[in-house]
Amino acid sequence: MRRYLFWGAVILLLAALPPLAMALGKGFYIDLVRRIMIFGIAAISLNLILGYGGMVSFGHAAYLGVGGYAVAIFAFYGFNNGFLQWGVAIAGSALVALAIGAVSIRTSGIYFIMITLAFTQMLYYLGISIEEYGGDDGIRLKTRSQFPLVDLADGVQFYYVVLLLMLGAVYLTHRIVNSRFGMVLRATKSNEARSRAIGFSPYPYRLAAFVIAGAMGGLAGALLANHTNYLTPDFMHWTRSGEIMFMVILGGMATSAGPLLGASAFLLLEDVLSGWTEHWQVILGPLLVLSVLFFKRGLAGLLAKHD
Amino acid sequence: MTEALLEVRDLRKSFGALRASDGITFDVSRGETHAIIGPNGAGKTTFISQLAGNLRPDSGRIVFAGEDITGLPAPRRARLGLARSFQITSVYPEFTALQNVALAVQARSGRTGFWRDARSDSSLTEPARHVLEQVGLRERSHVLAANLAHGEQRQLEVAMALATRPRLLLLDEPMAGMGIEESQRMIELLASLKGEQTIILVEHDMDAVFQLADRISVLLYGRVIATGRPEEVRANPDVRAAYLGEDS
Amino acid sequence: MTFELFFEQLLNGVQLGVMLFLLAAGLTLVLGIMNMVNLAHGSLYMIGAYFAITVTQWSGSYLLGVLAGLAGTLVVGMAVEGIALRTLYERDHLDHVLATFGLILFFNELVAILWGRFALFASLPSYLQGHLALFGDVRYPLYRAVVIVVGLLVAVLLWYMVTRTRLGMLIRAGASNRTMVAALGINIRLLYTVVFGFGAALAGLAGLMAGQIYTVQPGMGELILIQVFVVIVIGGIGSVRGALVGALIVGIVDTMGRAFLKPLLSTLLSTYAADTAGPALASMLIYLLMALVLALRPAGLFPARG
Numbered sequence: 001m002r003r004y005l006f007w008g009a010v011i012l013l014l015a016a017l018p019p020l021a022m023a024l025g026k027g028f029y030i031d032l033v034r035r036i037m038i039f040g041i042a043a044i045s046l047n048l049i050l051g052y053g054g055m056v057s058f059g060h061a062a063y064l065g066v067g068g069y070a071v072a073i074f075a076f077y078g079f080n081n082g083f084l085q086w087g088v089a090i091a092g093s094a095l096v097a098l099a100i101g102a103v104s105i106r107t108s109g110i111y112f113i114m115i116t117l118a119f120t121q122m123l124y125y126l127g128i129s130i131e132e133y134g135g136d137d138g139i140r141l142k143t144r145s146q147f148p149l150v151d152l153a154d155g156v157q158f159y160y161v162v163l164l165l166m167l168g169a170v171y172l173t174h175r176i177v178n179s180r181f182g183m184v185l186r187a188t189k190s191n192e193a194r195s196r197a198i199g200f201s202p203y204p205y206r207l208a209a210f211v212i213a214g215a216m217g218g219l220a221g222a223l224l225a226n227h228t229n230y231l232t233p234d235f236m237h238w239t240r241s242g243e244i245m246f247m248v249i250l251g252g253m254a255t256s257a258g259p260l261l262g263a264s265a266f267l268l269l270e271d272v273l274s275g276w277t278e279h280w281q282v283i284l285g286p287l288l289v290l291s292v293l294f295f296k297r298g299l300a301g302l303l304a305k306h307d
Numbered sequence: 308m309t310e311a312l313l314e315v316r317d318l319r320k321s322f323g324a325l326r327a328s329d330g331i332t333f334d335v336s337r338g339e340t341h342a343i344i345g346p347n348g349a350g351k352t353t354f355i356s357q358l359a360g361n362l363r364p365d366s367g368r369i370v371f372a373g374e375d376i377t378g379l380p381a382p383r384r385a386r387l388g389l390a391r392s393f394q395i396t397s398v399y400p401e402f403t404a405l406q407n408v409a410l411a412v413q414a415r416s417g418r419t420g421f422w423r424d425a426r427s428d429s430s431l432t433e434p435a436r437h438v439l440e441q442v443g444l445r446e447r448s449h450v451l452a453a454n455l456a457h458g459e460q461r462q463l464e465v466a467m468a469l470a471t472r473p474r475l476l477l478l479d480e481p482m483a484g485m486g487i488e489e490s491q492r493m494i495e496l497l498a499s500l501k502g503e504q505t506i507i508l509v510e511h512d513m514d515a516v517f518q519l520a521d522r523i524s525v526l527l528y529g530r531v532i533a534t535g536r537p538e539e540v541r542a543n544p545d546v547r548a549a550y551l552g553e554d555s
Numbered sequence: 556m557t558f559e560l561f562f563e564q565l566l567n568g569v570q571l572g573v574m575l576f577l578l579a580a581g582l583t584l585v586l587g588i589m590n591m592v593n594l595a596h597g598s599l600y601m602i603g604a605y606f607a608i609t610v611t612q613w614s615g616s617y618l619l620g621v622l623a624g625l626a627g628t629l630v631v632g633m634a635v636e637g638i639a640l641r642t643l644y645e646r647d648h649l650d651h652v653l654a655t656f657g658l659i660l661f662f663n664e665l666v667a668i669l670w671g672r673f674a675l676f677a678s679l680p681s682y683l684q685g686h687l688a689l690f691g692d693v694r695y696p697l698y699r700a701v702v703i704v705v706g707l708l709v710a711v712l713l714w715y716m717v718t719r720t721r722l723g724m725l726i727r728a729g730a731s732n733r734t735m736v737a738a739l740g741i742n743i744r745l746l747y748t749v750v751f752g753f754g755a756a757l758a759g760l761a762g763l764m765a766g767q768i769y770t771v772q773p774g775m776g777e778l779i780l781i782q783v784f785v786v787i788v789i790g791g792i793g794s795v796r797g798a799l800v801g802a803l804i805v806g807i808v809d810t811m812g813r814a815f816l817k818p819l820l821s822t823l824l825s826t827y828a829a830d831t832a833g834p835a836l837a838s839m840l841i842y843l844l845m846a847l848v849l850a851l852r853p854a855g856l857f858p859a860r861g
C-alpha cells in the first residue's frame with residue numbers, strides 16, 4: 001500500500017512540475033528535474049546489476065557514451081530520425097555490453113572491477129581519438145531527435161517523454177527482478193555457492209542482466225545527449241561511473257525507489273555545493289566516503305524504517 | 308542385483324605433499340543409504356567436494372548413472388540429479404524459507420522468465436510447500452531464512468536438496484550443531500526418505516549413522532579402510548583401532 | 556622507420572614500464588594481501604610529484620625534493636590508511652571502491668586548491684640533463700635512462716626482499732592465504748600498515764620521477780592508474796613478478812603502438828584511414844591485450860593464489 005502511495009505521489013509531483021514551474025517563472029527547474037530523471041534511468045540500469053546482481057561494474061558510464069554518440073553521430077550526418085537514433089543507441093549499447101560482459105563476467109571480485117574500469121577507459125580514449133566527431137572537445141547536436149507526434153525541441157514535451165520513459169524503466173526493472181530470471185540473479189548475489197549447488201550457472205544470468213543494463217544505459221545516454229545538446233567523451237569517463245554508482249548507493253541498493261532518490265539527492269547536492277564554491281568536490285569527496293561508512297542502507301532505507 | 312548409481316574409481320587429490328584423497332574407490336547402489344565416517348582430517352570434506360563438483364580431482368573417475376561426470380562443474384551435476392546439502396549452513400538469508408525452496412524447484416524445472424512474478428507462481432510455490440511439509444517446516448514457510456533457528460536452517464538445507472528431485476542426495480553433516488531433539492527429528496526425516504532416495508551421508512553422529520545406514524565406509528588418511536554393513540564395520544578391528552576405539 | 560627511432564621508442568616503452576611497475580608493485584600487494592581495491596593509489600603518485608616539485612623549487616635542491624616526495628607520500632599514505640582505510644578492511648569491495656573514489660575527488664580538489672589547476676613545470680638539475688650516447692648513432696635522454704635504472708634497481712631490491720627476507724615471506728604468505736597468516740599469530744595490523752606504507756613510497760617514487768616526463772596536474776594519478784590496473788590484471792593479483800612482467804609488456808606495447816601503428820597501417824591502408832584508425836587502435840591496444848590474456852588465463856600470468 002505504501003508503495004502505491006509513494007509512487008502515486010512521485011508521479012503526481014513530477015507531472016505537475018512543468019506547469020508549476022512555468023507559473024512561478026522558474027523554468028530552469030524543468031531542466032534540472034529532467035536531468036535528474038535521465039540520470040535516474042542510468043541509476044536504475046546500474047541498480048539492476050549492482051544492487052540486485054552484486055556486480056560492481058565501474059564501467060557503466062560507457063553505455064551513456066555509446067548511446068549519446070549514437071545520437072550525435074547520426075545527427076552529424078543529418079539522420080535525425082529518433083527511432084533510428086535511439087534504436088541504435090539501445091542496440092549498440094547492448095552489443096558493447098555483450099562484448100565487455102562476455103570477457104569480464106568470467107572473472108569476479110577485484111578483477112571484475114578493474115576490468116570493467118579498463119574497458120570503459122578504452123572507449124573513452126576511442127572517443128577522444130576520433131577527431132571526426134570532435135575528439136576531446138566533443139560534438140554539438142544540431143537538432144534533437146525527431147519523432148512523430150512530439151517535438152523534443154520543446155523542453156516541456158521532452159520533459160514528459162523523459163518522465164514516461166523513467167516510469168517505464170522503473171516498472172520494467174520491477175518486473176524483471178521479481179521474475180524467475182530476477183530471482184536467480186538475486187540468489188546468485190546472495191549466495192553463489194548455494195545457487196551453483198542447486199543447478200544454476202551464474203554466468204548466463206549475469207551476462208543477460210549486464211546486457212539489459214547496458215541497453216537501458218544506452219537509452220539514458222541518448223536522452224542525455226538530447227538534453228545537453230552537446231556531447232563529449234567525458235560522458236564516458238570513469239569518474240562518471242563512480243557518480244552513478246554513488247547515486248545507486250545513496251538512494252539505496254536493490255530498491256525500486258532508490259535510484260531515483262539517489263539521483264535526486266546527488267544532483268541536487270552537486271547543484272547546491274557548486275553554487276557555494278568551485279571546489280565543491282573537496283567537500284563531496286569526504287561526504288561520499290562518510291556515506292559509505294555510515295549510511296549503507298541509503299535514502300530508501302530511511303523511508304522504509306518509518307513504517 | 309541393484310546396480311551402482313555412483314561409482315568412484317581411484318580418486319586422488321593432493322594439496323602439495325598432503326594426500327587428501329589417496330585412491331578412493333567407492334560404490335553406492337540405487338536406493339541405498341551409505342554413510343561415510345572418519346576422524347577429522349580423514350579427507351571427508353575433500354571427498355564430498357570432489358563428488359559435488361567443487362574440487363577437481365588430480366586423477367580418478369566419478370561415474371553417475373553410467374555417465375562420467377569427473378570433469379563436470381557443480382551446476383551441471385546438480386541438473387543431472389546430484390543434490391547436496393552443506394556442512395556449514397548455506398541458504399539465502401534474505402529470502403523466506405518458501406522462496407529458498409522455490410528457487411530449488413525452479414532450478415529443477417529449467418524454465419526461466421523475465422516478466423511473470425515468480426513469487427506468486429504456483430508451479431513453483433506448490434511443490435515448494437510440499438517439500439517444506441515433508442521436512443516439517445510448513446509453519447515456518449514465510450519466515451526469513453536468517454531468522455530460522457539453527458536446526459530449522461539445517462532442515463531447510465535438506466529441503467532445498469530434495470526440491471531439486473535428485474537421484475542422489477549428498478548430505479554433509481546434516482546434524483551439525485543440532486541438539487538432541489532436533490537431531491532426532493532429522494533422523495526421522497532421513498529415515499522417511501530411505502529406499503526412495505539414494506543417500507550418501509557424511510556424519511559424526513554415530514547414533515544416526517547406525518540407525519540409518521545400509522552400508523558404512525570408513526575414511527582414514529584419504530583412504531577407505533573398511534566398507535560394509537554397520538555390524539561388520541563395528542566389528543572390524545582396524546576401524547575400532549583407528550576410530551571407534553577412541554570413543555568406546 | 557629508422558633503427559634509432561625504433562630503439563628509442565623501445566627504451567621509452569621500458570621507461571614507461573618501469574614507472575608502471577613501481578605503481579603496480581605496491582598496488583598488487585595491497586590487493587593481494589589486504590584484499591583492498593585502492594583507487595586512491597594514483598593520488599599518492601600525484602602527491603609525490605607535487606611535493607617533490609614544490610620543495611625543489613623552494614629549496615633549490617633537487618635531492619631535497621626527492622626526499623620530500625618520498626617522505627611526504629609515506630606520511631600521507633600511512634595517515635590515509637590509519638584514518639580512512641583501516642575500517643574498510645572487513646568490508647566488501649564495493650565499499651573500498653566507493654570510499655577510495657571519494658578520496659580521489661578529495662585529493663584532486665585539495666591539490667587544485669593549493670596549487671591551482673594548471674600544470675606545474677619542473678626543471679632538471681644540470682647533472683641530469685642532456686643525452687646519453689649509446690651504441691652507434693643512438694642517443695637517449697639521460698634522465699629517462701636514470702629512471703629506467705632506478706626502476707630496475709627497485710625491482711631487484713623488491714625481488715630480494717620478497718624472496719630472501721622474513722618480511723617478504725610473510726608478504727608472499729599473506730598474498731596467497733591471508734587468513735592462515737593471521738591464524739598463525741602474526742601481527743596482521745602491522746603487516747598491513749607496512750605493506751601499505753611500502754606501496755605508498757613506491758607510488759611516491761614514481762610520482763617524483765614522473766614530474767619531468769608527464770604533465771603534473773590534478774587528476775594525473777587517474778590517467779596512469781587505469782594502465783596500472785591493466786598491468787595487474789595481466790600480471791596476476793598479488794604477484795610482484797607478475798607486476799614487473801606485466802608492466803614491461805604494457806609499457807612497451809603501448810609506447811610502440813602509439814609510435815608505430817599509424818605508419819604501419821598507412822603502408823596497408825589509405826593515409827586517411829590510417830590517420831583515424833591508427834591513433835584509435837593504438838589507444839585501445841593494451842586493453843585488447845588485456846582481454847586476450849584474460850581469455851586465456853583468467854587469473855593473470857603469475858597469480859599469487861593457487
